[in-house]
Amino acid sequence: xxxxxxxxVTDAVLTxxxxxxxxxxxxxxxxxxxxxxxxxxxxxxxxxxxSTRDANLNNNPATDDGSNWIDVEATNPWKAFDQRIANxxxxxxxxxxxxxxxxxxxxxxxxxxxxxxxxxxxxxxGLPANTVFDQTVELVxxxxxxxxxxxxxxxxxxxxxxxxxxxxxxxxxxxxxxTIGDGTGTPAVGEIAFGNLVTLGTSVNGTSxxxxxxxxxxxxxxxxxxxxxxxxxxxxxxxxxxxxQDSGRIKRVLNTVRDIPVVYxxxxxxxxxxxxxxxxxxxxxxxxxxxxxxxxxLEIEGLT
Numbered sequence: 001x002x003x004x005x006x007x008x009v010t011d012a013v014l015t016x017x018x019x020x021x022x023x024x025x026x027x028x029x030x031x032x033x034x035x036x037x038x039x040x041x042x043x044x045x046x047x048x049x050x051s052t053r054d055a056n057l058n059n060n061p062a063t064d065d066g067s068n069w070i071d072v073e074a075t076n077p078w079k080a081f082d083q084r085i086a087n088x089x090x091x092x093x094x095x096x097x098x099x100x101x102x103x104x105x106x107x108x109x110x111x112x113x114x115x116x117x118x119x120x121x122x123x124x125x126g127l128p129a130n131t132v133f134d135q136t137v138e139l140v141x142x143x144x145x146x147x148x149x150x151x152x153x154x155x156x157x158x159x160x161x162x163x164x165x166x167x168x169x170x171x172x173x174x175x176x177x178x179t180i181g182d183g184t185g186t187p188a189v190g191e192i193a194f195g196n197l198v199t200l201g202t203s204v205n206g207t208s209x210x211x212x213x214x215x216x217x218x219x220x221x222x223x224x225x226x227x228x229x230x231x232x233x234x235x236x237x238x239x240x241x242x243x244x245q246d247s248g249r250i251k252r253v254l255n256t257v258r259d260i261p262v263v264y265x266x267x268x269x270x271x272x273x274x275x276x277x278x279x280x281x282x283x284x285x286x287x288x289x290x291x292x293x294x295x296x297x298l299e300i301e302g303l304t
Contacts, residue, residue: 001200001240001298003253004107004263006193009081009099015175016098019077019091021046033057039072046078047071083261085112085190085278086231086304095180095187099194105170107197108178109263110163111278112190115181116140120165125173133168164271166197191278191303193263200250201242201296203266209274210235214304231304234277238264238300241293247286250296254284264300277302 028040034056049061059068074082122133181187216228266275279302
């Protein structure tokens with residue numbers, strides 16, 4: 001049982017991307033009069049805003065109290081770091097990021113991917129920089145192939161949506177280069193989270209996976225349904241054991257992240273089982289013992 005507390009992504013961290021922030025967008029101008037419903041962006045905040053009224057003139061969205069503008073979402077390249085999985089960054093061909101490491105990173109997690117591959121390259125701070133890690137993960141999902149018939153008839157047109165990179169250490173001053181996609185189609189990524197991988201304990205039987213849909217399903221008097229698709233979350237109840245003397249450490253760690261979106265996973269080897277989520281813990285129960293192993297039940301509500 002492990003977790004990653006994501007590091008904050010600022011302009012100093014995200015040093016380069018091939019995803020345009022301004023393409024198809026209108027940059028706010030203090031001298032322009034905006035009608036109700038008009039959408040603008042600010043590259044200083046990397047946010048998109050919507051006008052709440054007509055004759056909206058010289059009201060800075062970044063400092064507005066909601067009387068003139070509402071904050072709608074992150075701009076396209078920054079959606080991958082906005083803590084909203086269902087609102088992905090998209091781009092034609094590939095999505096690339098270069099991240100300058102501010103504090104130690106030992107893991108990167110990707111959520112809501114729609115791409116055939118992801119590549120992560122880590123370079124040190126030398127001049128010239130040396131590559132210390134370079135791994136590409138193919139995301140084509142071949143799990144439906146289990147015999148000769150399915151081998152010849154299955155269309156390989158779906159991708160794994162989550163992937164985790166570990167096995168490296170990136171110290172402050174290192175650079176992390178990310179490439180999503182292979183140059184074809186329109187790849188997408190809902191969230192990228194990176195930080196230090198922290199071990200809590202050992203996963204045991206009892207862990208359960210769920211899905212919570214926020215879609216609206218209304219049935220009329222004739223039994224027909226009107227369905228409005230909306231986001232979903234992936235709740236997981238983790239069961240894990242730990243050394244009895246570790247109770248204090250586990251309590252401190254979990255109390256520290258009680259209001260922070262965090263990546264939780266059972267183990268790196270079984271991420272493909274759906275045992276990784278990005279969310280907030282609802283509650284935990286710790287059953288301490290004087291000796292041996294103590295049991296912890298940790299309930300996580302996945303973010304949408």
